[in-house]
Amino acid sequence: RKLGMSLGARYYTCESYKDDDETSGDEDLMASTFVRAPPEEDDGWESGEDLYASSKLVAFVDDATLVDEVKALYSATQEEDLKKALPPLLKGMFADHPDPYSLLVSFLKRGGGGGGGGKVFCSATLAMPRVALAEFRKWLEEQNGLKETQEALSQEHRVQALDAFTHCPPCIFNDLCSTFDLTSTERTKLLCFVQNLQDLGKYKEAAVATKKFGLHGDIPLQNIVIPLIAQDMINVIEDYLGDNKDHQIEFLHLLNALCLPGKLTIALKQYVGVDCTKDTSKLNVPQLHKLGIRMSRLYNIELKTFPHLMHIKCVKLLKQLVYFKYGEDSILDDNFEELVEVAVGDNARLQQELVYELVQHKDLKMAAHFAVLYKVPKEKQPCEVDAYIAEHSRRSAHKLAAVSGPQDSFLDLSLPLTDVIFVDSFESLQCARRALIKDGVTIGIDGEWSLVSPSDRLALLQLAVQNSVFLLDMLTLPKAISQYELKNFFVSIFGNCKILKLGYQIDADLGMLARSCRYLMDLLACPKRVVDLKILAENLQACNYFEGLPEHPVLKSFLESTSKESISGRDHNTTGCLGDGGSGRETGEVQGVLGNSGGGRCNEGRGGLNALVHKYMGKPLDKSQQISNWERRPLKPEQVKYAALDAFCLLGLYKAIKVEALAVDPLFNVEPPLPQPLPM
Numbered sequence: 001r002k003l004g005m006s007l008g009a010r011y012y013t014c015e016s017y018k019d020d021d022e023t024s025g026d027e028d029l030m031a032s033t034f035v036r037a038p039p040e041e042d043d044g045w046e047s048g049e050d051l052y053a054s055s056k057l058v059a060f061v062d063d064a065t066l067v068d069e070v071k072a073l074y075s076a077t078q079e080e081d082l083k084k085a086l087p088p089l090l091k092g093m094f095a096d097h098p099d100p101y102s103l104l105v106s107f108l109k110r111g112g113g114g115g116g117g118g119k120v121f122c123s124a125t126l127a128m129p130r131v132a133l134a135e136f137r138k139w140l141e142e143q144n145g146l147k148e149t150q151e152a153l154s155q156e157h158r159v160q161a162l163d164a165f166t167h168c169p170p171c172i173f174n175d176l177c178s179t180f181d182l183t184s185t186e187r188t189k190l191l192c193f194v195q196n197l198q199d200l201g202k203y204k205e206a207a208v209a210t211k212k213f214g215l216h217g218d219i220p221l222q223n224i225v226i227p228l229i230a231q232d233m234i235n236v237i238e239d240y241l242g243d244n245k246d247h248q249i250e251f252l253h254l255l256n257a258l259c260l261p262g263k264l265t266i267a268l269k270q271y272v273g274v275d276c277t278k279d280t281s282k283l284n285v286p287q288l289h290k291l292g293i294r295m296s297r298l299y300n301i302e303l304k305t306f307p308h309l310m311h312i313k314c315v316k317l318l319k320q321l322v323y324f325k326y327g328e329d330s331i332l333d334d335n336f337e338e339l340v341e342v343a344v345g346d347n348a349r350l351q352q353e354l355v356y357e358l359v360q361h362k363d364l365k366m367a368a369h370f371a372v373l374y375k376v377p378k379e380k381q382p383c384e385v386d387a388y389i390a391e392h393s394r395r396s397a398h399k400l401a402a403v404s405g406p407q408d409s410f411l412d413l414s415l416p417l418t419d420v421i422f423v424d425s426f427e428s429l430q431c432a433r434r435a436l437i438k439d440g441v442t443i444g445i446d447g448e449w450s451l452v453s454p455s456d457r458l459a460l461l462q463l464a465v466q467n468s469v470f471l472l473d474m475l476t477l478p479k480a481i482s483q484y485e486l487k488n489f490f491v492s493i494f495g496n497c498k499i500l501k502l503g504y505q506i507d508a509d510l511g512m513l514a515r516s517c518r519y520l521m522d523l524l525a526c527p528k529r530v531v532d533l534k535i536l537a538e539n540l541q542a543c544n545y546f547e548g549l550p551e552h553p554v555l556k557s558f559l560e561s562t563s564k565e566s567i568s569g570r571d572h573n574t575t576g577c578l579g580d581g582g583s584g585r586e587t588g589e590v591q592g593v594l595g596n597s598g599g600g601r602c603n604e605g606r607g608g609l610n611a612l613v614h615k616y617m618g619k620p621l622d623k624s625q626q627i628s629n630w631e632r633r634p635l636k637p638e639q640v641k642y643a644a645l646d647a648f649c650l651l652g653l654y655k656a657i658k659v660e661a662l663a664v665d666p667l668f669n670v671e672p673p674l675p676q677p678l679p680m
Contacts, residue, residue, distance in 0.1 A: 108132065109160075162189065170205050221254060222267070314350055448460040458509075463647065490517075539669070
């Protein structure tokens with residue numbers, strides 16, 4: 001009403017007084033808001049006002065004044081009343097205006113911020129640009145002369161709309177593009193628009209606009225993504241790259257280049273204006289490396305084509321390998337040397353890094369051994385190693401003999417090795433199918449992958465039944481048989497409710513299998529009838545079943561290990577093996593490529609599965625081959641025996657737990673479901 005009184009003295013229409021039915025309807029109220037009566041006395045002169053009236057046109061004030069009046073309404077009206085008043089008011093303005101597109105642009109430019117007069121509404125839906133655009137679109141749809149209205153749309157309108165968007169909330173961008181048909185704007189104008197957004201620090205909007213208008217070929221990738229990396233907008237980068245393989249590879253090459261010394265600082269100053277010498281807790285080379293690892297997995301691109309990213313990853317793996325040997329004493333010396341050979345290869349930088357790591361762990365003998373073996377130049381050796389070699393020049397570096405416990409102190413495989421079948425061809429896979437895919441069968445499942453594998457792929461998948469164990473060579477099978485045949489095999493197992501599948505922390509094995517065969521992702525995210533013995537044991541603990549049992553030190557160790565978050569815990573396993581979204585802990589990322597059932601279980605020999613096996617089967621498992629080179633072919637006999645037993649023992653373990661649980665509570669659920677969907 002206040003707006004009507006304010007505008008009533010400014011513009012009018014003669015037609016609103018013709019054919020009046022002398023009733024006061026809604027149209028008359030609206031008309032009374034926007035018109036004033038013609039002059040009662042004619043002075044005899046034909047003024048501009050008379051010409052407008054005689055031609056039945058509308059005499060408008062300038063658009064800026066109209067927008068300011070509507071903004072004043074924001075200040076004088078309650079939010080609920082404003083919701084009712086704005087739609088008819090705006091539609092009336094667009095209907096009476098000779099250039100509605102121009103009026104809409106004025107609302108977009110001058111209405112930014114949502115309201116006027118200092119009043120801010122809690123509802124973002126009442127932001128003036130958003131409301132004006134929405135009502136304009138509704139008004140267009142209601143017009144009979146829609147074609148004529150759209151024909152009035154010009155390139156000048158589009159350029160003005162692009163300029164106005166910088167004052168508007170980002171959420172209106174798609175509607176704005178549709179309303180003004182912005183994809184038809186001249187390409188040079190679109191490029192200027194994107195550059196303007198970047199100059200204003202609207203990097204997300206610039207990326208969205210570049211993709212929307214198809215400007216990838218006109219704007220260098222680094223101009224778009226480096227500011228987004230600086231602002232931790234990784235999801236925007238993923239959306240920007242989309243399914244375009246060339247863009248994905250180019251992005252990884254960019255990350256690879258930024259990992260060079262000093263490159264990140266230069267790039268930040270050039271594209272963002274950020275001084276990298278100051279606090280950059282979320283933007284540094286380790287973070288870029290994590291992002292590169294994540295993106296290579298997401299887009300299924302091998303990391304070996306990006307040397308700097310690959311080198312950083314190999315250094316991390318090498319450090320973790322040395323830690324397992326000296327910090328946890330969990331690698332035999334013969335396995336250690338074999339893993340080192342695979343990890344460093346002919347890379348001189350990694351060979352030097354190995355020598356320095358060994359010195360840090362105070363094993364000068366081993367450091368000197370590898371320095372001599374790899375012919376590391378004296379000037380690149382630690383001084384301690386050079387002195388040790390000079391002192392012991394007549395003796396080779398000492399190599400410790402592998403030491404393992406007595407053979408009768410560990411659980412042994414009750415099957416002959418002739419019943420352990422290596423599957424690496426179509427014929428051997430068909431043999432496995434005949435033994436495994438039967439109604440009522442129970443399968444023990446475990447997986448192995450190597451600590452030094454650069455591609456984080458599953459090397460071996462063990463499937464055990466009562467009379468045999470099948471070792472699926474996951475390095476060879478995907479190449480030897482068709483994707484259809486291999487997928488059909490796994491669907492017959494993991495999609496079959498009549499087959500019981502057993503595992504320990506099986507989400508790690510399934511996650512690694514899904515990463516190696518991405519077409520199995522959906523199947524393995526929701527497998528049917530799978531029992532995780534770790535969850536089963538935790539459920540027994542939760543119902544206090546173990547409280548009535550005699551004190552058992554190994555069982556106590558298991559209970560303590562399942563109640564604490566440690567390196568062998570479920571959380572670390574999920575983080576390391578199934579992806580950390582670019583923000584996981586560094587150790588979790590490295591653990592994702594450990595041997596035996598993943599890095600999440602590198603300590604299970606001291607608790608967890610071993611404690612259960614010890615309690616129910618009388619002896620623990622020999623974990624000396626756990627961290628070994630699972631990508632070597634052929635596998636060593638010790639590796640074959642270890643892998644087969646890891647899966648086969650699950651069958652007897654499940655039977656023993658089931659018998660005890662049902663003896664205490666006949667209704668106990670011995671097939672607890674996995675949390676689904678599993679993170680892949």
